[in-house]
Structure formats: C-alpha cells, structure tokens
Amino acid sequence: MSEPKLPTVNKNVSKDGRLDIQNPHLTDMDEDVLYHIALSNKTHDLKDMFGDVKFVCFGGSPNRMRAFAEYLVPELKIKIPAGQTLCNIAHGSDRYVLYKVGPVISVSHGMGIPSLSIIFHEIVKLVHHAGCRDVVFFRLGTSGGLGLEPGSVVITDEAVDGLLRPYMDLVILGKVVQHSSQLDPGLQQELLSLANLQKDNYQTLVGKTMCTLDFYEGQARLDGAFCDYTQKDKMAFLNQAYNHGIRNIEMESLCFAAYCHRAGIRGAVICVTLLDRLKGDQITTPHSVMEQWQTRPQKLVVAYIKQKLGIQ
Ligand SMILES: O=P(O)(O)O[C@@H]1C[C@H](O)[C@@H](CO)O1
Ligand SMILES: O=c1cc[nH]c(=O)[nH]1
Secondary structure (H helix, E strand, O other): OOOOOOOOOOOOEOOOOEEOOOOHHHHOOOOOEEHHHOEEOOOOOHHHHHOOOOEEEEEOOHHHHHHHHHHHHHHOOOOOOOOOOOOOOOOOOOOOOEEEEOOEEEEEOOOOHHHHHHHHHHHHHHHHHHOOEOOEEEEEEEEEEOOOOOOOEEEEEEEEOOOOOOEEEEEEOOEEEEEEOEOOHHHHHHHHHHHHHHOOOOOEEEEEEEEOOOOOHHHOOOOOOOOOOOHHHHHHHHHHHHHOOEEEEEOOHHHHHHHHHHHOOEEEEEEEEEEEOOOOOOOOOOHHHHHHHOHHHHHHHHHHHHHHHOOO
C-alpha cells in the first residue's frame, strides 16, 4: 500500500495557547452562525459565555452527555444557584445538546463520522471565537471490544479505518484528501497512569481503535438486515484486526483524531467495551449495567480534569 499524502497540520495554535483558525474565509465574515448549536458570534457574547473553557467532552448520546454534566457539578464543586438547573445551551436547535459546567463543555455528537464532523467544526469555531486557551478534547464513548472482558476501557493510541489505515479519507471538491489520525501519546499515558491509580475492578488499556462507517456489516456483524459473508469470514477479519493491535471498534474515533490533529488540539478517545466481538454480535447486557459501564470513561476524564484544576 502506498503511503498517503497528508496535508500539513498543527498550525492553528498561537503562542498564547489560543486556537487561531487558519480558514481565511472566516475572518472576512461579518457573522458566523453555528447553526447546529444555535449560537452565533454576533448574537451571543461567546467570549463571556465560553472564554474560560479548558476541556471539551464529546459523546454520542444526548442523555449521556447531560448525565456527564450533572456528574461534573459536585465533582468540580460548582455551585448552581438555588432554583436553577443545568441548561442545554444548544436548546435552540434539536440536533445536539451542549452543557457548560465550569471550564468543561459536555456536548453530544450523535452517531457516526458525518454527525461528529459537523459538531466538531462548530465546537472548534466556538473555542476560537471564545478565545479559549490550551483546550483539551475528549471523546467518551462505547465500543465493541476485541479479546477483552466486557466493561473494559480502551484509550485509543491510533484510530484506523475499516481498511486498517491510520488516516481519514475525506472527499473535498471531488478529490480524496487524507488526514492523519495520530493522537497525543503523552495524554494517553497521563490517562493510563490515572487509571492505574484508581485501582478499579476492570481493565483500562491503551490500544488501537477501528472506526467504521456502519455498526453491522462495517463491524463484521452477522446480525444485520443484510450479510453476504460467513462466520468464518467474519472471524478471519476480526482476528486480523486483533493481530494488528486493534482492541475495540466504534464509529467516530477516526474523524475525532484526524480533526484534533488537523486543528492542533490535544485529544483523547476513551471508550468502554460493551461486548467481546470475538464472542458475539448482539448486545445483551442489561441496560442498567451498560449505563454503569458508560460512566467508566467519564470517571477517568473527571480524574484528569480534577488533577489539572488542582481539585482534591
Ligand atoms: O459514543 P457512542 O457510544 O455513541 O458511540 C458508539 C459508536 C456509535 O456511534 C454507537 C453505535 O451504537 O456507539
Ligand atoms: O459493538 C459496538 C458497540 C458499541 N458501538 C459500536 O460502534 N460497536
């Protein structure tokens, strides 16, 4: 396979840690409407609303990201005035939810790369307009594991596509552009060290993550509406992925990693595994157990945030 031609990246962060977006067209615009989160740099004072943000946490489901925001309130010792509740700042749009708890944004991204891509663009522009400094991005997700006890947590060191390539193909103006999906190894190690300190009764490890365009055939499942391959074909592919170092499969890490790299933002992907794909396809774990598992990546990122903010 020939090496991809990757565009130059990481030019976006200025010396003082602010995100200087390189898109020249943005500076010519009188107003920038962040359509899917119902905000704009003209109708909202984004510096006042978001200028202190240091961490942005993305996750697929709106309810999970609300629950994460609620979890952050006592953990970060945030006082919510009596009679007030957490407000979905993106309530003017019903596409995504967005909460702010102190210096943390908790935002949903929906399912799959196209949905994540839209919200990522708008969050990067939000962070830019707000003048935030040294912001770190996290994806807190769920996934199918490979050879792991369900409930294990994988910190992604490299996101690969369904062809096991460590970059994202993007079709722009009728041409394929490739963006490297490298993630920050230092951040991965910091997270792993924190996980080791937590002495949890589940495993947290660093491994490669395969990001697919589909939950069923894309992830070699036999239980979709369509399937033209055999159990043997499926196992051959999943074993190939395992031997390549892949430890979990989900649907957003490639774009998340590629865009973090492109924007020059430190980012990490942390996903709990809901099942072992070497053993099956259907997710049969009770909902209450999965809800508990989904808090595992959150717990790790909260430990990281508290450490950075000096909160005991
Ligand atoms: O972060 P979540 O749990 O939403 O991500 C995974 C990948 C797909 O979006 C979805 C499939 O069930 O779960
Ligand atoms: O198997 C799984 C489980 C969660 N999310 C996925 O994308 N795949």
